[in-house]
Amino acid sequence: MTDSSAATVLLVGTSKGAFVFTSDAARAQWTLAGPYFLGSSVNEIRADPRGGTWLMAAKAGHLGPTVYRRAAGTQEWQEAQRPPAFPKVEGEGGRSVGHVFCFCAGHASEPGVWYAGSSPAGLFRSQDDGLTWDGVAGFNDGLYPQIKHAVMEVPGGSILHSIAVDPRDAAHLYVALSTGGVFESTDRGANWTPLNAGVAAPFLPEPDTPYGHDPHCLAVHPAQPDRLYQQNHCGIYRLDRPATRWTRIGDAMPRDIGDIGFGLALHPRDPDMLWVFPMDGTDVWPRTCLDGRPAVYRSSDGGASWQRQDRGLPPQHAWFTVKRQALCVDAQDAPNVYFGTGSGELWVGEKAGANWRQIAAHLPPILSVQAVSSPPCA
Amino acid sequence: MRVIIPSPLHGYTGGASECEAEGATLAELLADLDRRYAGLRFRIVDEQERIRVHIRIYVNRQPALTLAVPLAAADEVLIVAALSGG
Numbered sequence: 001m002t003d004s005s006a007a008t009v010l011l012v013g014t015s016k017g018a019f020v021f022t023s024d025a026a027r028a029q030w031t032l033a034g035p036y037f038l039g040s041s042v043n044e045i046r047a048d049p050r051g052g053t054w055l056m057a058a059k060a061g062h063l064g065p066t067v068y069r070r071a072a073g074t075q076e077w078q079e080a081q082r083p084p085a086f087p088k089v090e091g092e093g094g095r096s097v098g099h100v101f102c103f104c105a106g107h108a109s110e111p112g113v114w115y116a117g118s119s120p121a122g123l124f125r126s127q128d129d130g131l132t133w134d135g136v137a138g139f140n141d142g143l144y145p146q147i148k149h150a151v152m153e154v155p156g157g158s159i160l161h162s163i164a165v166d167p168r169d170a171a172h173l174y175v176a177l178s179t180g181g182v183f184e185s186t187d188r189g190a191n192w193t194p195l196n197a198g199v200a201a202p203f204l205p206e207p208d209t210p211y212g213h214d215p216h217c218l219a220v221h222p223a224q225p226d227r228l229y230q231q232n233h234c235g236i237y238r239l240d241r242p243a244t245r246w247t248r249i250g251d252a253m254p255r256d257i258g259d260i261g262f263g264l265a266l267h268p269r270d271p272d273m274l275w276v277f278p279m280d281g282t283d284v285w286p287r288t289c290l291d292g293r294p295a296v297y298r299s300s301d302g303g304a305s306w307q308r309q310d311r312g313l314p315p316q317h318a319w320f321t322v323k324r325q326a327l328c329v330d331a332q333d334a335p336n337v338y339f340g341t342g343s344g345e346l347w348v349g350e351k352a353g354a355n356w357r358q359i360a361a362h363l364p365p366i367l368s369v370q371a372v373s374s375p376p377c378a
Numbered sequence: 379m380r381v382i383i384p385s386p387l388h389g390y391t392g393g394a395s396e397c398e399a400e401g402a403t404l405a406e407l408l409a410d411l412d413r414r415y416a417g418l419r420f421r422i423v424d425e426q427e428r429i430r431v432h433i434r435i436y437v438n439r440q441p442a443l444t445l446a447v448p449l450a451a452a453d454e455v456l457i458v459a460a461l462s463g464g
Contacts, residue, residue, distance in 0.1 A: 060386060061432065062384075062386050062430070062432035062433060062459035062460065063386055063387070063422075064424060066421075083420065085424070094425070096426050096428065097424075
């Protein structure tokens, strides 16, 4: 249960800076702060559920990627003293971080530990709350060279976009990368095992290959960590560990909608409830709302069935895109759902997505939205 | 020697558009700049010691393509954040 009198804070990353929206207790009125780092592309702002630090993945157009950190109780952003970077390699072939894409707070027993994913696909860890970062050698130098032949440059570049830490075991990690697939480690990232059985990959010459798949978003349920969901290039899937074969729950979506999309949002307490935002994946993949009619789809039974939620959304002629980090749920007792669009609109789906209302328009293209239940830095 | 800093990097130099730094090569100069203004170097070159795609460096108005370019105390180094993108 959460404090229903607490404000909800939305951390919004855009292609031209970061914005912070703070609600009143009823989540009826929203106050905008920002932009922060106007002109920088902000892939994600992530709040630490353990201590309140915010991390921001930013890239000023000319100057390469970096990480900014805002400690709990402060209003100032501090640049990482050593941002994520690959090791220097003599001669040709060394990789350089193009941008930091995502963060994941470490286990509750490891305060100050964070993980970051990058493009090109890399995994990094900080042990000092985001001030300095080191590569996770088991991924960057161990797994990646073995699978790089299967890693393709998707339109945004190859990305390690999803990281999850098992809340029961600090050494148990999952990551997902486009392309490459889902991988699991049980030793803090020293060794990795592919976890892609059952996932369609018709674009590969050998579809039953152990890796090379294209997950768009991976989520582990915080209250039931054996329940995994992924929105893939080729459908929506669920996996209940210790099983290792994914089930395509997107087959239950309406045929004319399909199960292609980018983001995936899980109810904070109910492992059977999730939301997706279908995108047009036909022909050349326009990645816009299907037929120009945006809708969120919710399942309350683990993906066995889906309900369309479009009340309040434009009924037609809306051709926006919702990116993989731009769909989220807050943690209030009656959670709201949120998404941001590539055309700079921010929407709230009140009553678990039953009624949609626009919070903001005319922002820069929105790359990510994260909901925080209370303002840790206020 | 005199180093001219582009506006996107003024946040590192306290607003200064030029400064003094030392080094017998461009690599040494950037290391000295980073000692004076922490974090500045990584904005100019990446972890593979490559000058970032949208950065140009000129020594006495001649393009410097690698960090091995030799420098003398009287040289002028111009760092440019290239115009690019929308």
